[in-house]
Amino acid sequence: MELTGLSLTEVLTVLGGFAAAVTVLYLLKLRRRQVEVPFVHLWQQVLAEKQSTRLFSALKRILSWLLALAAVAGLAGAMGDPRHEGASADGRTTVVLVDTSASMQATDVSPDRLGRAREEVTRLVEGLAGDDRMLIASMDATTVPLGPLTGEARVLTDALDRLAPTDVAADLGRGLRFAHDVLRGEPRPRVILVSDGALPDPGSAGARLREAGVEVDWIPIGVGGPNVAITAFSVRRYPLDVSRSEVLTELWNPGEDEASIELSLLGDGEVIDVQRLRIGAGERLRRFFTDVSGADQTLEARVRIEGDVPDAQPADDRAYARLPERRRARVQAVTAGNLYLSAALLLDEYLDVVEVTPADYPAEGRFDVTIFDGWVPATPPDTPVIYLDPRPPEGTTGPFVITGALERPFFDRLERDHPILAFTALGDVNVAESLAVELHEGDRAIASDGRGPLIVVGSRNDHRMVAILFDVRRSDLPLRVAWPLLLLNSIDYFTMQDARYLSSVETGEPWHLAVPTGTEEATLVAPDGSEHPVPVVDGRAVASGLRAGFYHLRTGDTEEVFAANLGPSDEAILTPAEVLEIGGAPAEAPERGTPGVRTEIWMLMVLAVLALLLVEWFTYHRRLTV
Amino acid sequence: MLDWLRGGRASKPATSADDDELFDDEFQRRLDVLALVSRRLVAGRTRAERRSRKTGSGIEFADHRQYAPGDDFRHLDWNLYARTGRLLLRLYEEEEDLSVYILVDVSRSMSFGAPDTKLRYAKKLAAALSYIALANLDRVSIVTFSDEVSQRLAPTRGKNTIFKVFRFLRGLKADGRTGTADAMKTFVAQNRRRGVAILISDLYDPEGFEGGINTLRYHKFEPYVIQVYAPEEVRPPLHGDVRLIDNETGEAREVTITPRVLERYAQAHAAYRARIDDFCTQKHVPHHAVSTELPFDQAILDILRRGGLVT
Numbered sequence: 001m002e003l004t005g006l007s008l009t010e011v012l013t014v015l016g017g018f019a020a021a022v023t024v025l026y027l028l029k030l031r032r033r034q035v036e037v038p039f040v041h042l043w044q045q046v047l048a049e050k051q052s053t054r055l056f057s058a059l060k061r062i063l064s065w066l067l068a069l070a071a072v073a074g075l076a077g078a079m080g081d082p083r084h085e086g087a088s089a090d091g092r093t094t095v096v097l098v099d100t101s102a103s104m105q106a107t108d109v110s111p112d113r114l115g116r117a118r119e120e121v122t123r124l125v126e127g128l129a130g131d132d133r134m135l136i137a138s139m140d141a142t143t144v145p146l147g148p149l150t151g152e153a154r155v156l157t158d159a160l161d162r163l164a165p166t167d168v169a170a171d172l173g174r175g176l177r178f179a180h181d182v183l184r185g186e187p188r189p190r191v192i193l194v195s196d197g198a199l200p201d202p203g204s205a206g207a208r209l210r211e212a213g214v215e216v217d218w219i220p221i222g223v224g225g226p227n228v229a230i231t232a233f234s235v236r237r238y239p240l241d242v243s244r245s246e247v248l249t250e251l252w253n254p255g256e257d258e259a260s261i262e263l264s265l266l267g268d269g270e271v272i273d274v275q276r277l278r279i280g281a282g283e284r285l286r287r288f289f290t291d292v293s294g295a296d297q298t299l300e301a302r303v304r305i306e307g308d309v310p311d312a313q314p315a316d317d318r319a320y321a322r323l324p325e326r327r328r329a330r331v332q333a334v335t336a337g338n339l340y341l342s343a344a345l346l347l348d349e350y351l352d353v354v355e356v357t358p359a360d361y362p363a364e365g366r367f368d369v370t371i372f373d374g375w376v377p378a379t380p381p382d383t384p385v386i387y388l389d390p391r392p393p394e395g396t397t398g399p400f401v402i403t404g405a406l407e408r409p410f411f412d413r414l415e416r417d418h419p420i421l422a423f424t425a426l427g428d429v430n431v432a433e434s435l436a437v438e439l440h441e442g443d444r445a446i447a448s449d450g451r452g453p454l455i456v457v458g459s460r461n462d463h464r465m466v467a468i469l470f471d472v473r474r475s476d477l478p479l480r481v482a483w484p485l486l487l488l489n490s491i492d493y494f495t496m497q498d499a500r501y502l503s504s505v506e507t508g509e510p511w512h513l514a515v516p517t518g519t520e521e522a523t524l525v526a527p528d529g530s531e532h533p534v535p536v537v538d539g540r541a542v543a544s545g546l547r548a549g550f551y552h553l554r555t556g557d558t559e560e561v562f563a564a565n566l567g568p569s570d571e572a573i574l575t576p577a578e579v580l581e582i583g584g585a586p587a588e589a590p591e592r593g594t595p596g597v598r599t600e601i602w603m604l605m606v607l608a609v610l611a612l613l614l615v616e617w618f619t620y621h622r623r624l625t626v
Numbered sequence: 627m628l629d630w631l632r633g634g635r636a637s638k639p640a641t642s643a644d645d646d647e648l649f650d651d652e653f654q655r656r657l658d659v660l661a662l663v664s665r666r667l668v669a670g671r672t673r674a675e676r677r678s679r680k681t682g683s684g685i686e687f688a689d690h691r692q693y694a695p696g697d698d699f700r701h702l703d704w705n706l707y708a709r710t711g712r713l714l715l716r717l718y719e720e721e722e723d724l725s726v727y728i729l730v731d732v733s734r735s736m737s738f739g740a741p742d743t744k745l746r747y748a749k750k751l752a753a754a755l756s757y758i759a760l761a762n763l764d765r766v767s768i769v770t771f772s773d774e775v776s777q778r779l780a781p782t783r784g785k786n787t788i789f790k791v792f793r794f795l796r797g798l799k800a801d802g803r804t805g806t807a808d809a810m811k812t813f814v815a816q817n818r819r820r821g822v823a824i825l826i827s828d829l830y831d832p833e834g835f836e837g838g839i840n841t842l843r844y845h846k847f848e849p850y851v852i853q854v855y856a857p858e859e860v861r862p863p864l865h866g867d868v869r870l871i872d873n874e875t876g877e878a879r880e881v882t883i884t885p886r887v888l889e890r891y892a893q894a895h896a897a898y899r900a901r902i903d904d905f906c907t908q909k910h911v912p913h914h915a916v917s918t919e920l921p922f923d924q925a926i927l928d929i930l931r932r933g934g935l936v937t
């Protein structure tokens with residue numbers, strides 16, 4: 001305890017002076033009001049009884065005097081402004097990085113890891129001394145300061161209230177760089193990590209922090225517990241039967257014990273399949289749900305450990321996926337008659353096909369896709385186009401400049417990852433003849449012979465285009481499954497329907513979401529219902545989210561739903577790290593201050609004096625001490 | 627609260643109202659009513675005259691008594707002596723005026739009370755009793771006293787003399803110490819004619835109230851004690867540390883007033899009144915304690931109803 005106001009000598013002088021004055025005042029005989037009465041003898045009896053209590057009255061008077069002395073002592077002490085030792089020490093600057101990644105939602109400690117972290121930081125705030133200042137930041141994929149760099153405990157406590165869990169992995173390097181920037185030039189800098197230690201390598205950020213002389217401390221959180229996580233979840237519709245889907249789920253048991261689990265699949269919120277599995281320690285288990293029907297829009301997977309020991313990490317027990325949209329496409333087929341083409345288009349019940357001859361072109365109505373079979377109009381239509389053997393009539397120019405013909409071409413080079421070629425096998429297709437063409441700028445041959453392209457994608461008249469440069473009837477392609485797939489993939493390619501596995505977006509990563517043409521602004525509705533305006537750049541809404549679940553993207557009158565999941569990470573590992581290496585050295589346990597070291601003792605003393613006066617005033621008026 | 631804030635001023639005795647307004651027209655109308663009511667109350671028993679059993683001048687035979695040496699032979703009943711052989715004296719009812727003495731305490735303690743001081747209240751009582759007595763053709767004399775007889779209104783008779791009574795009462799001021807015994811000795815020495823002695827006082831006598839009353843009794847007066855007290859005296863509006871000073875003797879006592887102390891004081895005051903009542907009852911002295919908060923005419927009616935004053 002030390003005095004920061006009056007010195008001890010001055011305090012004692014004040015105390016002595018006022019105590020003496022109070023004592024003298026108490027020694028003075030009380031000046032009483034004089035009251036005339038008609039017959040003082042009547043009071044004699046009353047006063048005679050009072051005589052017996054004279055000793056008690058004297059004691060009460062002494063008590064009153066002692067109360068007054070205590071009040072004087074309290075006030076004199078308050079003038080000294082006493083503080084705890086260390087309250088006036090040189091301030092240190094601390095950045096507290098609170099890990100808010102998905103693993104901090106684990107419930108292996110009460111109430112959960114983030115709650116425990118909040119308690120630890122609260123103790124740090126209570127231990128702030130002297131001119132100490134602190135900044136609290138949440139650290140997940142990004143690092144966000146929750147308040148200013150301040151020494152005000154209340155501001156810091158308010159900042160703590162803003163801590164919220166996320167479903168993303170932490171980026172320690174980014175957090176340390178943030179702390180480095182904050183602490184640059186500050187006295188006695190220190191970083192305190194409040195985390196379970198499940199953090200990625202910070203790279204050079206830790207070393208730079210050490211070089212700058214910043215003390216790096218760590219408060220470990222968590223004790224570990226059983227956990228089975230869903231690490232992958234994706235869905236695709238069958239290309240030839242879009243009413244059914246196939247679902248891939250990957251499970252991971254990062255613990256040290258085998259676990260019995262129950263894996264549930266929910267379609268549009270209803271349970272459509274349940275599987276019971278055993279998963280060994282450290283095992284990654286993939287499970288397919290085939291021929292999944294009954295879900296039209298959303299799928300959700302849930303995993304639960306069976307038995308008495310609950311899963312300690314709820315954040316990775318659920319995964320979400322959005323089924324590809326099934327939308328009817330209107331197709332205009334301009335052909336003089338091609339049975340193979342008509343048959344292939346009949347395979348997809350979601351296609352509305354209108355066939356017209358070149359003479360009747362164009363047909364009435366609007367179309368999503370136009371197919372020109374062996375014929376090319378003078379001007380390209382205002383839709384995406386599939387050209388089959390695009391030979392323009394004489395006197396007109398087609399989509400390509402034809403330079404000749406390729407005899408018996410083979411599919412020598414294929415871009416197998418291109419969505420149009422998905423699930424196709426074209427390597428041994430026999431073709432009698434193909435057109436030799438000059439490609440336009442931006443055109444891309446996704447299948448070609450060594451002499452020239454066979455299938456080209458590009459754009460014409462600001463619309464996408466796919467060109468199959470040979471007459472399919474003069475090949476064995478129509479006899480293969482690849483023929484309808486090629487057509488349907490192309491139509492899906494135009495209508496934004498993707499036959500690939502639909503992986504959900506990853507939390508914490510930037511999302512580039514397709515929006516209708518002409519959209520300038522969009523609103524992202526998070527799973528918790530909160531709405532956030534997001535920018536639209538190059539025809540795509542750019543957004544990000546920190547929680548897994550279904551998000552809604554509003555653009556004008558339309559609303560798209562998509563799913564977000566925790567990306568691949570080690571967040572499922574609940575065993576806390578024993579050592580946290582930062583910049584080549586282990587992070588130490590922080591030095592904690594003494595709680596209450598900054599308490600304004602003088603204020604408490606004044607309050608105590610006021611309470612004393614209140615007691616004295618009450619007892620005086622109730623005639624207890626007089 | 628304001629009184630309390632003003633401190634000592636609140637504890638001073640209230641000043642008496644202007645005595646010029648004491649016996650106004652309203653007061654006299656209430657006296658007329660009282661006189662009328664008093665006749666009704668005592669009708670058939672008295673006609674304002676008082677009869678004494680004396681031998682001599684009366685004409686109406688009343689009784690006999692044993693002859694004693696020194697009695698006038700002329701009143702011996704010889705016929706009875708002839709029949710019984712006993713010497714008996716004939717007694718006759720002798721009508722005489724009743725002398726009513728109203729003894730008003732004007733000591734300084736009578737200046738207490740608000741809005742009416744005890745003295746002012748005593749004046750009203752004295753005026754009312756005087757009016758009733760005068761209306762009944764009695765002789766009324768008013769004597770004031772503290773520790774001695776201070777003023778005296780000569781015996782007067784007839785209703786028309788009531789204004790003399792008013793004038794006399796108006797001029798009375800509270801002063802001096804209470805000394806009932808000495809004052810009554812002086813009174814009985816000065817007034818040989820016996821009669822009813824109505825003592826109006828607070829009886830706050832440090833030497834004891836008994837001596838004065840006994841003096842009246844011993845000298846064949848018929849005392850009637852009216853004790854006047856103010857409600858503030860029963861439960862004084864006091865609190866805190868005070869120095870009590872007797873306004874007659876100047877004696878002082880220091881005391882801290884608490885609700886408990888006030889309660890004990892009220893008990894002491896009640897005990898004092900009970901002591902007066904016990905004494906008067908034992909001595910067959912009619913006694914009436916009246917608070918100044920009771921309207922004076924109500925007090926008079928209570929006194930008349932209780933009896934003993936007018937027989």
